[in-house]
Amino acid sequence: MKGPVIHRSPMPGLGLSMGITLTMLSIVVLLPIGALLLKGANYGLAGIWETVNRERVWAALFLSFRLSLFAALLNLVFGVLLAWVLVRYRFPGRRLLDAAVDLPFALPTAVAGIALTALYAPRGFFGQLAAEIGWKIAYTQWGIFIALVFVGLPFVARTVQPVIEEIEREVEEASATLGASRLHTLRHVILPMLLPAALTGFALALARAVGEYGSVIFIAGNIPLVTEIAPLLIIIQLEEFNYDAAAAIGIAMLLISFAMLLAINLIQVWSRRRIGYV
Amino acid sequence: MTTLHLPQTILGLVPYRPLPTSKEKDMLATITLAGTVTAQGPVVDAHADGRVTIADGTRRLTGWPVKTLRNLFAGVALAILGLGAAPAPVQAETLLNVSYDPTRELYREFNEAFATWWVAQGNAAPTLEVSHGGSGSQSRAVVDGLKAQVVTLALAGDIDRLAKAGLLAEDWQSKFPNNSSPYTSTIVFLVREGNPKGLKDWGDLIADGVEVITPNPKTSGGARWNYLAAWAWAEKNGKDPKEFVAALYKNVPVLDQAARGSTTTFAQNGIGDVLLAWENEAYLALKELGEDQFDIVVPSLSVLAEPPVAIVDANIANDEQRKLAEAYLNYLYSPEGQAIAFKNFYRAWDTSKAAPEDVARFPQLELVTIEALGGWAKVQPEHFADGGIFDQIYVPK
Numbered sequence: 001m002k003g004p005v006i007h008r009s010p011m012p013g014l015g016l017s018m019g020i021t022l023t024m025l026s027i028v029v030l031l032p033i034g035a036l037l038l039k040g041a042n043y044g045l046a047g048i049w050e051t052v053n054r055e056r057v058w059a060a061l062f063l064s065f066r067l068s069l070f071a072a073l074l075n076l077v078f079g080v081l082l083a084w085v086l087v088r089y090r091f092p093g094r095r096l097l098d099a100a101v102d103l104p105f106a107l108p109t110a111v112a113g114i115a116l117t118a119l120y121a122p123r124g125f126f127g128q129l130a131a132e133i134g135w136k137i138a139y140t141q142w143g144i145f146i147a148l149v150f151v152g153l154p155f156v157a158r159t160v161q162p163v164i165e166e167i168e169r170e171v172e173e174a175s176a177t178l179g180a181s182r183l184h185t186l187r188h189v190i191l192p193m194l195l196p197a198a199l200t201g202f203a204l205a206l207a208r209a210v211g212e213y214g215s216v217i218f219i220a221g222n223i224p225l226v227t228e229i230a231p232l233l234i235i236i237q238l239e240e241f242n243y244d245a246a247a248a249i250g251i252a253m254l255l256i257s258f259a260m261l262l263a264i265n266l267i268q269v270w271s272r273r274r275i276g277y278v
Numbered sequence: 279m280t281t282l283h284l285p286q287t288i289l290g291l292v293p294y295r296p297l298p299t300s301k302e303k304d305m306l307a308t309i310t311l312a313g314t315v316t317a318q319g320p321v322v323d324a325h326a327d328g329r330v331t332i333a334d335g336t337r338r339l340t341g342w343p344v345k346t347l348r349n350l351f352a353g354v355a356l357a358i359l360g361l362g363a364a365p366a367p368v369q370a371e372t373l374l375n376v377s378y379d380p381t382r383e384l385y386r387e388f389n390e391a392f393a394t395w396w397v398a399q400g401n402a403a404p405t406l407e408v409s410h411g412g413s414g415s416q417s418r419a420v421v422d423g424l425k426a427q428v429v430t431l432a433l434a435g436d437i438d439r440l441a442k443a444g445l446l447a448e449d450w451q452s453k454f455p456n457n458s459s460p461y462t463s464t465i466v467f468l469v470r471e472g473n474p475k476g477l478k479d480w481g482d483l484i485a486d487g488v489e490v491i492t493p494n495p496k497t498s499g500g501a502r503w504n505y506l507a508a509w510a511w512a513e514k515n516g517k518d519p520k521e522f523v524a525a526l527y528k529n530v531p532v533l534d535q536a537a538r539g540s541t542t543t544f545a546q547n548g549i550g551d552v553l554l555a556w557e558n559e560a561y562l563a564l565k566e567l568g569e570d571q572f573d574i575v576v577p578s579l580s581v582l583a584e585p586p587v588a589i590v591d592a593n594i595a596n597d598e599q600r601k602l603a604e605a606y607l608n609y610l611y612s613p614e615g616q617a618i619a620f621k622n623f624y625r626a627w628d629t630s631k632a633a634p635e636d637v638a639r640f641p642q643l644e645l646v647t648i649e650a651l652g653g654w655a656k657v658q659p660e661h662f663a664d665g666g667i668f669d670q671i672y673v674p675k
Binding site for chain 1: 414415418494496497530531532533534535539542546547548549662663664669672673
């Protein structure tokens with residue numbers, strides 16, 4: 001016998017792949033965020049706090065994050081349902097529906113915003129119906145909410161879909177033969193398996209909604225304290241060449257987003273541990 | 279050889295805009311322009327003296343057609359070889375005019391008239407490019423390095439910003455007549471057909487149940503004129519202007535980003551009873567969207583909006599280009615240029631060549647200048663800066 005056979009992995013080594021990854025990540029993500037933080041550092045913590053600690057900024061931040069959270073929650077529920085329907089059932093037009101889920105990704109956000117506004121404005125198709133019961137949608141917080149649901153929809157559906165495909169029917173059947181009710185199977189067998197992916201999708205939808213500008217701006221009304229989103233405040237500061245204040249609001253959004261994503265990650269870790277399933 | 283300039287046109291920031299179609303589309307001609315310089319393109323016009331005019335996407339060239347077969351081949355070969363192969367390309371000057379949004383129609387017409395005139399003066403056909411956008415962001419683009427030789431913006435403040443960045447002299451506004459404003463406009467009301475709410479003047483706009491559509495003055499240059507017109511009316515009529523504009527903006531259900539957005543909100547989405555608009559935009563809306571849908575109401579008093587023009591000295595490459603830039607802006611003041619401004623619903627100065635109906639369209643009203651309000655240097659920080667009077671409408675100090 002000859003010496004031991006060395007199995008070389010066909011993949012490039014750690015050194016090369018890590019190098020490329022870090023370079024890409026630095027150029028695409030870390031550099032812009034670093035520039036933002038640097039701008040804020042020049043401005044100083046006191047300056048940032050002074051800019052952010054104003055009624056109008058708090059109102060905008062609260063509005064942006066609150067509506068994004070609601071929109072992501074709605075997407076969480078309906079995204080899982082949508083993915084379930086697309087994977088588990090066969091019906092005519094299924095592929096078409098499957099393709100339609102990605103539309104909010106493909107459509108330029110401004111186009112989506114204008115289309116939604118045209119639909120939900122008091123003269124629009126849905127707007128007219130809503131107006132009959134005295135419900136205003138476009139140019140209110142409802143309008144913002146609908147735009148955010150629209151842009152966030154694909155995230156949950158697309159992250160959960162492959163997981164549902166992996167779940168074998170036998171698991172449900174086994175659960176049934178062991179005497180579990182349908183609800184029990186759903187709660188204790190299916191949902192725990194979906195939870196990690198669904199949470200990832202939720203986090204993505206939330207992050208997207210917080211930063212969304214293009215589609216929201218047309219339907220929002222943009223009235224200070226009422227329907228003014230935080231990204232608009234940043235634009236306004238930029239229009240005034242007030243780069244420091246713009247950076248300050250940007251940093252505030254970044255910190256809140258970071259805290260929220262961290263919380264979601266912790267929940268994910270906790271849920272995985274509890275289920276004992278990686 | 280005109281095709282040689284194609285990449286330049288595409289690489290420039292401005293979309294490639296074809297001229298009106300030629301009479302004989304497929305007929306190509308090669309012409310001599312100056313000695314050994316030849317150009318080739320589709321024939322648009324044949325002159326009585328034997329010269330022909332050819333066109334490519336952006337300009338027209340006139341010259342003697344090349345008769346010999348050899349020259350023709352050379353021309354075609356050059357055209358095919360394309361980039362850089364030409365011994366001496368036509369030194370036609372280029373000019374980038376950075377303008378604001380509602381001037382699209384005006385400069386489309388003006389550029390054609392100017393190019394024709396410039397060529398008639400014995401010059402090579404110029405490449406004229408125009409970029410449109412919000413006045414503020416256009417100004418910022420020039421500060422950030424957009425190589426505009428000429429700016430034609432909505433507010434003097436937006437050109438002052440260029441002066442502050444050292445791109446042109448501080449006294450730019452004295453370089454051309456009438457505060458460097460070849461045309462002016464004002465702010466009027468666009469109301470729904472028949473004026474169902476009976477809105478006649480600024481005072482009517484603060485009544486309960488009246489919805490006013492105007493863009494956000496923080497992001498739109500035009501909206502600042504709207505705001506100032508309301509302010510000036512209140513001052514004139516013995517009302518507290520601050521309270522008046524606050525009451526007015528309480529009636530605004532949607533603050534769009536820019537003037538065109540507000541027009542869409544009002545006209546397409548059917549929001550609001552009255553749109554505060556540039557006079558030229560209001561007439562354009564009537565023309566485009568139908569006169570049976572809207573009426574224009576002219577208030578008793580409004581502002582004299584003077585969209586200024588200037589040459590950006592720092593971006594002028596050579597004397598030839600300066601000559602072209604100066605001629606371009608001066609032509610705006612010529613009777614022909616003024617007639618085009620009138621035709622595009624601007625209030626210009628010289629009516630001598632304008633069509634009478636274009637001039638008669640504008641009713642007389644009291645117009646307050648920005649100087650009477652204190653000038654932009656004072657108005658801008660006082661009203662529109664962070665925490666200024668406009669912000670206090672929503673967040674009282």
